[in-house]
Amino acid sequence: MGVITVRLPEDTHQRVKTLASSRNxxxxxxxxxxxxxxxxxxxxxxxxxxxASRGNxxxxxxxxxxxxxxxxxxx
Numbered sequence: 440m441g442v443i444t445v446r447l448p449e450d451t452h453q454r455v456k457t458l459a460s461s462r463n464x465x466x467x468x469x470x471x472x473x474x475x476x477x478x479x480x481x482x483x484x485x486x487x488x489x490x491a492s493r494g495n496x497x498x499x500x501x502x503x504x505x506x507x508x509x510x511x512x513x514x
Contacts, residue, residue, distance in 0.1 A: 445470070455469065
């Protein structure tokens with residue numbers, strides 16, 4: 440298992456302690472969860488980019504238009 444030291448401003452450290460305490464977990468476990476979330480997001484973004492690079496742009500736009508017509512403009 441790797442070990443790292445993280446330097447934080449004191450107010451940020453206190454907020455992290457409060458957050459961990461509110462979840463009934465250690466700060467170490469909280470940082471582990473943060474890391475897993477960040478890596479999951481990174482992996483998903485890279486998978487999306489890889490799929491997009493192999494995809495058909497026109498077909499993708501057609502599918503988005505179809506979804507927009509079905510669900511309406513949420514924006």
